[in-house]
Amino acid sequence: MTRRKTIRDIHRLYTDQTPITMVTAYDFTFARLVEKADLDIILIGDSLGNVIQGHDTTVPVEVDDIIYHTRAVMRGSHSAHIVADLPFMSYQASNDDGLRNAGRLLKEGGAQAVKLEGGETLAPMIERMTDAGIPTVGHLGLTPQSVHAFGGFRVQGRGDDAARQLLADARALEDAGIYLLVLEMVPTELAQRVTEALSIPTIGIGAGSKTSGQVLVIQDLLGMNSDFEPRFLKRYANLERTIVDALSTYGDEVRQHHFPNDDEHAY
Numbered sequence: 001m002t003r004r005k006t007i008r009d010i011h012r013l014y015t016d017q018t019p020i021t022m023v024t025a026y027d028f029t030f031a032r033l034v035e036k037a038d039l040d041i042i043l044i045g046d047s048l049g050n051v052i053q054g055h056d057t058t059v060p061v062e063v064d065d066i067i068y069h070t071r072a073v074m075r076g077s078h079s080a081h082i083v084a085d086l087p088f089m090s091y092q093a094s095n096d097d098g099l100r101n102a103g104r105l106l107k108e109g110g111a112q113a114v115k116l117e118g119g120e121t122l123a124p125m126i127e128r129m130t131d132a133g134i135p136t137v138g139h140l141g142l143t144p145q146s147v148h149a150f151g152g153f154r155v156q157g158r159g160d161d162a163a164r165q166l167l168a169d170a171r172a173l174e175d176a177g178i179y180l181l182v183l184e185m186v187p188t189e190l191a192q193r194v195t196e197a198l199s200i201p202t203i204g205i206g207a208g209s210k211t212s213g214q215v216l217v218i219q220d221l222l223g224m225n226s227d228f229e230p231r232f233l234k235r236y237a238n239l240e241r242t243i244v245d246a247l248s249t250y251g252d253e254v255r256q257h258h259f260p261n262d263d264e265h266a267y
């Protein structure tokens with residue numbers, strides 16, 4: 001019987017120096033495909049605000065959205081470790097909010113852990129979650145929920161002060177109890193310093209090759225949106241082309257009365 005990976009399995013990959021593979025997914029169909037590809041972690045990211053809901057930012061995403069998509073993913077995935085994002089304003093106003101909403105992602109969504117964006121000021125909340133038995137994942141560097149404060153999506157941690165702060169944040173989050181840290185759009189050398197300074201795995205997205213693992217948004221890595229082309233992205237397929245071609249062919253065949261063929265596709 002398939003067993004779902006736990007935080008201990010993720011830590012074992014790290015101690016064995018096996019790169020950790022993480023990808024986002026938001027529904028049953030993609031979760032099922034991730035299962036077949038045997039990747040380690042599925043993140044139900046608040047990036048669903050962009051790729052599922054069509055917003056420009058992750059700011060509008062609600063806890064109920066994450067719960068809905070986590071439940072769908074759980075039905076398609078049986079072995080990946082499951083992390084769900086705490087969306088904007090589900091934890092920023094108070095530690096009580098954070099604890100309650102993190103609990104909802106586990107109880108109602110079925111996630112094994114929650115991810116939250118931010119530095120050392122989150123340490124008390126992470127301690128409370130850890131005490132309550134809720135595994136937490138940190139997220140530093142470009143934290144998209146703060147896009148308006150950053151003034152856009154840009155590389156973070158450049159310059160000595162910013163790098164020092166990011167390192168201090170990473171250490172504070174580890175001390176507070178996170179078991180995994182996502183580093184988004186930070187220089188490779190800084191990601192390497194953080195990775196070497198911590199005794200928990202780091203997962204990079206636009207953070208170079210020296211982190212303990214990598215994460216990408218599934219629609220991006222499958223090439224489903226040719227308009228989104230950040231430098232860090234590698235497309236492993238061109239599904240946009242494949243899907244548009246298939247849909248156009250379907251449209252043509254229906255219009256020309258070639259589909260359905262009454263010998264093959266009818267009763």
Ligand code: KIV
Nearest residue numbers: 024045046047182215
């Ligand atoms: O929401 C998300 O998908 C993320 C990843 C890009 C790390 O936070």
